[in-house]
Amino acid sequence: MNLPSPTPKSSDPARLAADIVDRLTYRIGKDATVATPDDWLTAAVLVVRDRVVERWMESTRETYRREGKRVYYLSMEFLIGRLMRDAVTNLELVGEMQEALGELGVELDLIRELEPDAALGNGGLGRLAACFMESMASVDIPAYGYGIRYQNGMFRQELSDGWQVELPETWLEHGNPWEFERRESRYEIGFGGHIERDDADNCTWKPAERFWAEAFDTPIVGWKAKRVNTLRLWRAEPIDPLELEAFNRGDHMGALQDSMKAEALSRVLYPADATPAGQALRLRQEFFFSSASLQDILRRHMAQFGRITSLPEKAAIQLNDTHPAVSVAELMRLLIDVHNLDFDTAWDITKRTIAYTNHTLLPEALESWPVPLFEQLLPRHMQLIYKINARVLREARATGTFDDAQVAGMSLIDEHGERRVRMGNLAFVGAHSINGVSGLHTELMKETVFKDLHKLYPLRINNKTNGITPRRWLMQCNPGLYNLSREVTGDSIMSDLDAMKALDTVAEDAAFQERFAAIKRANKDRLAGVIEKRIGLKVDPSAMFDIQIKRIHEYKRQLMNIVETVALYDQIRSHPERAWAPRVKLFAGKAASSYHNAKLIIKLANDVARVVNADPATRDVLKVAFLPNYNVSLAEVMVPAADLSEQISTAGMEASGTGNMKFALNGALTIGTLDGANVEMREHIGAENIIIFGLTAAEVAEKRANGYSPEEVIAASPELSQALKAIESGVFSPEDRNRYADLVAGLRMSDWFMVAADFDSYAAAQRDVDGIWAEQPRWQAMAIRNAARMGYFSSDRTIRQYGREIWNVIN
Numbered sequence: 090m091n092l093p094s095p096t097p098k099s100s101d102p103a104r105l106a107a108d109i110v111d112r113l114t115y116r117i118g119k120d121a122t123v124a125t126p127d128d129w130l131t132a133a134v135l136v137v138r139d140r141v142v143e144r145w146m147e148s149t150r151e152t153y154r155r156e157g158k159r160v161y162y163l164s165m166e167f168l169i170g171r172l173m174r175d176a177v178t179n180l181e182l183v184g185e186m187q188e189a190l191g192e193l194g195v196e197l198d199l200i201r202e203l204e205p206d207a208a209l210g211n212g213g214l215g216r217l218a219a220c221f222m223e224s225m226a227s228v229d230i231p232a233y234g235y236g237i238r239y240q241n242g243m244f245r246q247e248l249s250d251g252w253q254v255e256l257p258e259t260w261l262e263h264g265n266p267w268e269f270e271r272r273e274s275r276y277e278i279g280f281g282g283h284i285e286r287d288d289a290d291n292c293t294w295k296p297a298e299r300f301w302a303e304a305f306d307t308p309i310v311g312w313k314a315k316r317v318n319t320l321r322l323w324r325a326e327p328i329d330p331l332e333l334e335a336f337n338r339g340d341h342m343g344a345l346q347d348s349m350k351a352e353a354l355s356r357v358l359y360p361a362d363a364t365p366a367g368q369a370l371r372l373r374q375e376f377f378f379s380s381a382s383l384q385d386i387l388r389r390h391m392a393q394f395g396r397i398t399s400l401p402e403k404a405a406i407q408l409n410d411t412h413p414a415v416s417v418a419e420l421m422r423l424l425i426d427v428h429n430l431d432f433d434t435a436w437d438i439t440k441r442t443i444a445y446t447n448h449t450l451l452p453e454a455l456e457s458w459p460v461p462l463f464e465q466l467l468p469r470h471m472q473l474i475y476k477i478n479a480r481v482l483r484e485a486r487a488t489g490t491f492d493d494a495q496v497a498g499m500s501l502i503d504e505h506g507e508r509r510v511r512m513g514n515l516a517f518v519g520a521h522s523i524n525g526v527s528g529l530h531t532e533l534m535k536e537t538v539f540k541d542l543h544k545l546y547p548l549r550i551n552n553k554t555n556g557i558t559p560r561r562w563l564m565q566c567n568p569g570l571y572n573l574s575r576e577v578t579g580d581s582i583m584s585d586l587d588a589m590k591a592l593d594t595v596a597e598d599a600a601f602q603e604r605f606a607a608i609k610r611a612n613k614d615r616l617a618g619v620i621e622k623r624i625g626l627k628v629d630p631s632a633m634f635d636i637q638i639k640r641i642h643e644y645k646r647q648l649m650n651i652v653e654t655v656a657l658y659d660q661i662r663s664h665p666e667r668a669w670a671p672r673v674k675l676f677a678g679k680a681a682s683s684y685h686n687a688k689l690i691i692k693l694a695n696d697v698a699r700v701v702n703a704d705p706a707t708r709d710v711l712k713v714a715f716l717p718n719y720n721v722s723l724a725e726v727m728v729p730a731a732d733l734s735e736q737i738s739t740a741g742m743e744a745s746g747t748g749n750m751k752f753a754l755n756g757a758l759t760i761g762t763l764d765g766a767n768v769e770m771r772e773h774i775g776a777e778n779i780i781i782f783g784l785t786a787a788e789v790a791e792k793r794a795n796g797y798s799p800e801e802v803i804a805a806s807p808e809l810s811q812a813l814k815a816i817e818s819g820v821f822s823p824e825d826r827n828r829y830a831d832l833v834a835g836l837r838m839s840d841w842f843m844v845a846a847d848f849d850s851y852a853a854a855q856r857d858v859d860g861i862w863a864e865q866p867r868w869q870a871m872a873i874r875n876a877a878r879m880g881y882f883s884s885d886r887t888i889r890q891y892g893r894e895i896w897n898v899i900n
């Protein structure tokens with residue numbers, strides 16, 4: 090029976106407009122005369138989605154035809170942001186959609202602001218996953234992203250008297266027109282229970298709890314719609330939504346127990362981005378999506394290829410940090426208990442299929458779970474982890490080159506104190522590739538967290554320096570710079586960011602500099618408008634916009650920036666005669682809800698802002714502002730408006746950073762330490778076009794190892810000690826003088842993050858920045874060279890490296 094094929098939809102504006110009214114009428118049931126902006130947005134999304142679906146189906150058909158190998162990116166986080174502008178741009182329909190909506194009296198840029206951010210992530214790791222999904226489609230790699238369809242994403246941040254307040258995020262309150270519910274794609278997920286062993290010694294896990302994982306698919310459009318890939322997010326459903334017996338005997342809560350447990354499983358994203366919550370629900374979430382994803386991968390593989398042993402040739406599974414690391418044990422369970430393979434064959438297939446990316450060296454961020462909890466929740470997996478561990482330790486001892494301490498360091502079980510399962514080690518031994526996210530980070534991984542396992546398996550660790558998608562982070566958020574650049578570089582920059590290099594030829598050209606500066610100025614005017622609207626502060630767009638936006642964390646050293654701001658404020662007051670470079674210091678970022686010091690740092694930024702902004706002595710030279718609710722959409726407004734990008738982490742602690750790349754590509758100068766990807770940015774941009782200061786990672790390690798007394802350093806720096814005195818004595822918190830006493834005491838006593846140690850070098854670097862700002866032609870030339878030389882940091886380059894060196898999907 091030959092089915093009629095769908096009528097392809099043309100994209101001329103008239104047709105688009107007609108389709109939009111069609112959707113409004115028949116899908117949303119609204120008359121155009123009374124439609125709300127939200128209605129128009131939904132109708133427009135549905136019409137754009139139609140154009141995506143065609144390419145999506147072609148991409149899928151083509152993958153089946155080619156019997157191609159698929160990449161599966163497993164991540165607890167996808168920090169997508171808004172999708173409208175991305176889809177319309179990558180379909181190259183911006184003009185047509187603007188015209189179509191214009192005919193209907195609707196402005197695309199207005200309704201797009203109504204789209205909620207899909208804030209299904211905390212920070213760098215989640216945003217990287219989103220950039221990677223778009224790049225995999227843009228470089229034509231068949232790929233699926235797998236994650237959780239949180240009902241509530243990253244909390245909404247409000248400031249109450251300068252204090253962070255967390256409010257539930259409700260991105261689904263108007264529904265999500267981009268997604269397709271796939272009721273047919275659902276899998277049973279078990280927890281707890283026991284293991285039954287038959288006389289052939291085969292194991293069967295009998296879970297005590299069971300839930301459905303149901304799929305919701307969102308299409309991910311690549312540049313020029315080269316390919317459309319799938320982001321499959323799982324929602325938990327009860328097997329038995331209402332236990333009637335319990336209900337009938339009046340136990341209404343009991344009757345709803347399963348539903349409530351299911352609800353909790355995919356309800357909310359854990360807002361921690363460096364300190365594991367350590368709660369059982371987090372482990373349940375990690376297993377829930379890992380098991381659903383693996384069952385879906387094996388179902389698809391068997392349906393197409395019929396032989397489980399060919400899995401490594403047809404599927405590459407990438408674990409985004411340790412959050413899906415339980416997948417190593419779950420794949421073993423499925424291969425042995427469901428597909429009846431023996432342990433050795435299963436282990437070989439597992440290792441050849443799985444790869445793992447590490448995103449942090451912070452000891453407190455490395456996940457480990459108490460053995461009793463793991464055993465109770467996942468008894469079969471605990472058994473398999475013991476078998477895997479026995480094998481690995483046997484291998485290590487067999488080499489005869491490792492002492493007991495080293496062997497203990499390799500073990501999947503941490504035997505110190507309470508026994509815990511080390512998820513990093515489990516991911517390492519179960520993977521053929523372990524990559525870091527910048528050159529420095531990868532080297533430090535070999536010397537620290539994985540030093541013993543690296544000795545046992547010296548060929549597994551490799552580097553894949555992060556990248557960012559140039560579509561969202563240049564073309565879409567900074568069309569002015571994109572269009573100006575194209576005049577010099579030609580049209581290929583979106584598929585070949587290295588072509589930006591041509592801007593080098595006009596870096597010193599006065600006319601080009603003028604146009605370049607005018608675009609930056611327009612972006613700053615726009616941001617100034619947002620600042621006034623959100624916090625009621627007027628800032629001067631001709632001043633230097635000095636921006637630090639990222640999660641609040643002591644290693645990212647927002648505190649050092651604030652202390653330097655206090656020192657600068659003091660200097661300006663005591664030396665008004667000097668030619669100070671007018672600055673607007675902008676901060677934004679969320680603190681994990683349980684992270685006390687990070688929340689105090691937000692309050693301090695606001696307390697300093699209140700005093701500085703009210704001071705007539707510094708009015709025209711210094712303004713400070715903390716913008717609430719930092720997210721992807723706010724970043725898209727702040728990044729193009731930056732003159733100076735603050736990348737000042739304690740060397741050795743920021744695995745890579747990706748904000749650093751976004752700022753440089755948008756023509757901001759970077760003041761930073763030799764940490765993460767800053768090191769490689771300096772190599773590509775040129776040491777003369779970036780302002781580096783501070784201790785190196787080796788010097789930090791040496792200082793920590795050989796003891797260092799911050800008090801001496803503070804005493805030797807009048808600016809620093811004066812600023813610290815002002816803060817700890819309550820100059821900025823008259824209503825609570827001791828508010829920052831402990832925070833400053835921490836600096837005086839231990840200064841683990843080297844704020845005092847790096848202060849003078851940082852302050853001197855800031856004065857260098859003032860000097861460069863005073864010579865605008867020099868500043869503009871440096872800024873243009875930054876934008877010109879960031880081609881390497883396209884996530885297309887990163888993904889091609891993964892594709893060639895880890896997944897073997899590109900030759």
Ligand SMILES: CCc1ccc([C@H](C)CC(=O)N[C@@H]2O[C@H](CO)[C@@H](O)[C@H](O)[C@H]2O)cc1
Nearest residue numbers: 213214362363365448526743744745746747
């Ligand atoms: C379990 C709690 C938790 C949640 C998230 C994380 C992430 C690994 C933290 C994170 O986002 N790391 C950042 O990853 C980026 C992408 O590779 C890097 O650019 C950043 O340097 C790194 O901090 C750790 C621990």
